[in-house]
Amino acid sequence: MEIADVVTGLDIPWDIDASIPGELWFTEQKGLVHRMNLKTGERKVMLALDDVLFRKSYGLLGMAVHPKGNYLFIHYTYQVNDNDLQQVVNSRLVRYDIHNEELTNRKVLLDEIPGNTYHNGSRIIISPDDKIIFSMGDAGRTDQTQRDDFLVGKIMRLNLDGSIPEDNPVSGSPIWSRGHRNPQGLAFGRNNILYSSEHGPNNDDEVNLIRKNANYGWPDVQGFCDQPGEQEYCDEHQIMEPLIAWTPTIAVAGTGFYDSPKIPEWQNSLIVANMKGRALRVLNLTEDGEQVDQEHIFFQKYFGRLREVAVAANGDVFVGTTNTDWHPRFQPWMYDGLPSGPDRILRIRAVNKSEMIDSLPVLKEDDEAMELMSEGWQNPVGEEELAEGQKLYIQNCLACHNPEGTGAPGLYPPLANTNWVTGDKIRLIRTLLLGLSEPIEVNGETYNQEMPSYAHLSDQQIADVLTYIRNSFGNQADGVLEGEVFVERQSLNK
Known part of the structure; x- marks a missing residue:
C-alpha cells in the first residue's frame, strides 16, 4: 500500500466524503466546505459559513454528499444570543442543491437543536434506501437521551427533503435510535447494516451496530452491561450492547466500511480513526456483520490524531488528521511527538510492486496498543x-x-x-x-x-x-x- 498526502495546509478537517468518483469533498471545522478534483488536484471552496460558531469541539461538524451528486448536507453550531461572555449554542441540519459547480437553494431541515460547548456530534450519511442518517450527541443533557421528545443523544433518519419517513419507529419524529453519548462515525456495511462509533466518558468508547428503535443505554449504561446496576437496567430496557469497547478511551472518531478486493485483508471491515489513540483501527467483521472478529492497529503515533475516514468505490481510503484542534493544547502531556504544522488528508491505496519506492519508510501493523496517559483534567497550580x-x-x-x-x-x-x-x-x-x-x-x-x-x-x-x-x-x-x-x-x- 502507498500512503501519501492529497491535501495539506488544513485547519481541523472534520469530515471527508469520497462518494462521488474522482472527487473529494471535505470540511474545515471553522466553516469551510471544499471540493477537490482528484485527477487534477484542483480545489475549490464551495461554502464559507458566516454564522457558524466555531470553538473547541463545535463548529461545522457532519457533512455528506448525495451519491448522485445533487445534494450537500451539513450540520453546524451557531450562537443564539448576543452575549459573548455566556454564549447559548444551538445547531441545525441544512441541505444545499449542487448545481453547475455551485451550491444553491439552501434549505434548513432541522433547526434549533439544543447545543452546548461539547457533545454536539456529529456525522451524516446517506442510506442505501436514500434517507439521511444523522447522529447527534447528548449536548450535555444526559437526562434527555432516553426521551423521544428531545433530539439530543439520538441517531436520526429523515427523507431527503427533511420530512419524516412513515416507517420511522416514533411517529412524526426523526428518531431512529436513542441512548447515545456522542456518536462520531457512521458507516453502512454488507446487508445494509448501519454501524456507529461513539465516545465514552473515561471508559468504554464504543462501536455499535445500529438497529431501528434500539436503545444504547447512555447515561445509565456505559459499554457492556457488566457493572452493578447495569444488568437490571439492560434487561428492563432491552439495551443493545456494543460490538467492541475500549477502556481507557482512545477517542474513536470517523468510521468507514471497507469491502474492496484491492486490500483483501481489509475486506468486510470497519476502519475507525482514533484521536487520542493516534491510530487507524481495522475491525474485521464476521460474515454476517454482527460481530467483530479481529482488531488490527496501524500507524500508531506516526500521523498523530486521526479524526475522519472515507472509503471510495475504487478502494482508496482517505484519512484526515486533527493535530491542530483544541485537545493537544488543553492536555499537552498526553501527546509526545505529535506532528507539527497544519492538518492534512492522506490517501491509502493499493499499489503494484513496480510502483513501490524503496526510499520511502515501511510502516507495519502495530503489535499492541500504546499505553495512554491519564487525561488529568484538573490542572495543578505550582x-x-x-x-x-x-x-x-x-x-x-x-x-x-x-x-x-x-x-x-x-x-x-x-x-x-x-x-x-x-x-x-x-x-x-x-x-x-x-x-x-x-x-x-x-x-x-x-x-x-x-x-x-x-x-x-x-x-x-x-x-x-x-x-x-x-x-x-x-x-x-x-x-x-x-x-x-x-x-x-x-x-x-x-
Whole structure:
C-alpha cells in the first residue's frame, strides 16, 4: 500500500466524503466546505459559513454528499444570543442543491437543536434506501437521551427533503435510535447494516451496530452491561450492547466500511480513526456483520490524531488528521511527538510492486496498543505559575481590585469568593479578552464600571494572571491553560 498526502495546509478537517468518483469533498471545522478534483488536484471552496460558531469541539461538524451528486448536507453550531461572555449554542441540519459547480437553494431541515460547548456530534450519511442518517450527541443533557421528545443523544433518519419517513419507529419524529453519548462515525456495511462509533466518558468508547428503535443505554449504561446496576437496567430496557469497547478511551472518531478486493485483508471491515489513540483501527467483521472478529492497529503515533475516514468505490481510503484542534493544547502531556504544522488528508491505496519506492519508510501493523496517559483534567497550580500571575495582577488589576481582591463596594467587584472567578473559565477568559461595558451582578450586587480589554496580553500571560486570582484571596480552583486562552481568542477573532 502507498500512503501519501492529497491535501495539506488544513485547519481541523472534520469530515471527508469520497462518494462521488474522482472527487473529494471535505470540511474545515471553522466553516469551510471544499471540493477537490482528484485527477487534477484542483480545489475549490464551495461554502464559507458566516454564522457558524466555531470553538473547541463545535463548529461545522457532519457533512455528506448525495451519491448522485445533487445534494450537500451539513450540520453546524451557531450562537443564539448576543452575549459573548455566556454564549447559548444551538445547531441545525441544512441541505444545499449542487448545481453547475455551485451550491444553491439552501434549505434548513432541522433547526434549533439544543447545543452546548461539547457533545454536539456529529456525522451524516446517506442510506442505501436514500434517507439521511444523522447522529447527534447528548449536548450535555444526559437526562434527555432516553426521551423521544428531545433530539439530543439520538441517531436520526429523515427523507431527503427533511420530512419524516412513515416507517420511522416514533411517529412524526426523526428518531431512529436513542441512548447515545456522542456518536462520531457512521458507516453502512454488507446487508445494509448501519454501524456507529461513539465516545465514552473515561471508559468504554464504543462501536455499535445500529438497529431501528434500539436503545444504547447512555447515561445509565456505559459499554457492556457488566457493572452493578447495569444488568437490571439492560434487561428492563432491552439495551443493545456494543460490538467492541475500549477502556481507557482512545477517542474513536470517523468510521468507514471497507469491502474492496484491492486490500483483501481489509475486506468486510470497519476502519475507525482514533484521536487520542493516534491510530487507524481495522475491525474485521464476521460474515454476517454482527460481530467483530479481529482488531488490527496501524500507524500508531506516526500521523498523530486521526479524526475522519472515507472509503471510495475504487478502494482508496482517505484519512484526515486533527493535530491542530483544541485537545493537544488543553492536555499537552498526553501527546509526545505529535506532528507539527497544519492538518492534512492522506490517501491509502493499493499499489503494484513496480510502483513501490524503496526510499520511502515501511510502516507495519502495530503489535499492541500504546499505553495512554491519564487525561488529568484538573490542572495543578505550582509556585512558578502563581509568581508570574502575581506580577501581572499587580501591574494590571491591583489598582481596582485591591491587594486582597476585595474590590470597592459599588464600584469594582470583588475577586474573592465569587463564582465569576472560580466558576466558568470560558466566561472568565472572555471577560479579560473582551473587557466589560455593561452592568454585571456579583454576589447579589450590581456593578457598572467599565473594564478595559486585556487582549494585548499574551495567551500565557492571561492564563497566568487568571490562575493567580483563581488561587488567591481564599479562592481554590484549577488553573487556566495557555491553550484554553488560545481557543477563546481564536473564536473571538474569527
